[in-house]
Amino acid sequence: MSEYKYGDRTYKLTNGNYDVELPNEIKQPETVFKYYGKTDYSIDAIIKNYLFCSHPYHLNDSIDSSSLLWDFTNLPKAVFEKFYTQYGFDKVMVIDYEKEKAHGFVTIKQKFFEMASKNAGVISLTTNSLQTLMWAHYSTESGFMIELDWKEIKNNLKGLNPKLNNYAFFPIQYVDKLETIDFFGNGFNSPDIPYLYSTAVKRKDWSYEDEWRLMTYTMDYGVPNSIRGPFQDIPSHHDRKVFYPKDAIKSIVLGKHFFNGSNLKKVIDDKTYQLKKGSDLDFVDFLEQNYNDRIYFCGEYQNGTEFKRSAEKVHFKKVNTDTIQMIRENKVYV
Incomplete structure (x- = not known):
């Protein structure tokens, strides 16, 4: 088991399953809401009953789920060199340990980030149904919002999504100041826990969203690197979609300018x-x-x-x- 305690939450990986241990007073909601702008993609998602599993590059907060929250200061040279050769990077690039260290290990960190994020999806939900800023920011008042029965979704996740390996469902931890996680000083043997942590903390500026996040894990969702610039995407072998039963939709609220x-x-x-x-x-x-x-x-x-x-x-x-x-x-x- 690998775990990391931060504030009143504990982020865990047990037998390949992800979990966020919450204080007793925080209970899973019976219903959650999803806001949509009125686009062909959004309409397709409602008609076909699926939620889109975003990559961090799709998100509107540039530091949400970002590798900037990973502290690589304690990366040993031996681990650096093993990773460098094990994944064949020595055949396509030349990286000097000391130079990379001086720049915060940005190149190797990016490779770790791609390894973690290509197999994970982020679904942002909320418990706040009539929040003015949410309507303005996510539906621009002309879209719509759906209310979802979380128990119906949970009970059908594996059945309707056979390629889903596992998932985690948790509320965002809003903080006054974002803090990095020591990637190598906590005994992690994979990027799983640091990645889970980085998806679960946001600045208090975003607390009005009351966000609950559904993280989905499968193989090879891909990485949309071209969103950041003229970079090559890592191709997807599975659609970034999680399907739910029709009866999970409890209500559909149309925006006032729909x-x-x-x-x-x-x-x-x-x-x-x-x-x-x-x-x-x-x-x-x-x-x-x-x-x-x-x-x-x-x-x-x-x-x-x-x-x-x-x-x-x-x-x-x-x-x-x-x-x-x-x-x-x-x-x-x-």
């Missing part, structure tokens, strides 16, 4: 819309046929001197092939 000039041909009345042909119309048809009993519409209301968010339950009624009514059910959660 219907807008990009998808509307005509507003017939307050809640009757004629849509342009395209992916949005197809998506509305899909929702009407598959999730019409669990659709909500996001809005804001005034409560005294305050403005607050709400989600009003609605359902769609097809008028004709391109026109729908959004029927209010007079049920609101805030």
Whole structure:
């Protein structure tokens, strides 16, 4: 067993299984939420019931899950040379130990990072359903949010994803100051625990997200190096997707600007819309046929001197092939 305690959490690798040991007062949530911008990729994810397993290079916080959090100061020369030759880097590059040490072992660290990150996926979820900044940052108000039953997902992870080796599900540990993990001074014999740690800590600036993170592990998700610059990607042999059962979706909340000039041909009345042909119309048809009993519409209301968010339950009624009514059910959660 390999483990690392930081704050009130312990990051573990036991018999090839990853885990984050939490304080007793932190319980796994019954439901989690996922925000989406309205893109073809997002719509495809809902229609096919999967979550995209991001690489750190896909994330919006540049130091999230970053190897910058790995301290290689105590890397012994013998370990350096063994790694250098064992993986054949001596055949494609010349690296001097002392020069590499003076530069923070940046080249070798990158290779370790690629080894760890190519087999792992990051899925960002939240327990916060009506947070204004989340709606603004991740759905731009014109997207949508889904509520997911975590137990349904967990019970079907292995069955629906046979190539999934293991996973870890934990809340982000928000800290005042990010600290590095001593990669070689803690007796780690692989990058697994340092990588798990680096995926689980974020600055308190991000605490409004109330993020729970699902880490998935399989072989050869690949590394999208070209996101960083003119670098060669490490090819993927498995899609970065984790599938869940249809019934795991408990609700779908449409953003307050979901219907807008990009998808509307005509507003017939307050809640009757004629849509342009395209992916949005197809998506509305899909929702009407598959999730019409669990659709909500996001809005804001005034409560005294305050403005607050709400989600009003609605359902769609097809008028004709391109026109729908959004029927209010007079049920609101805030």
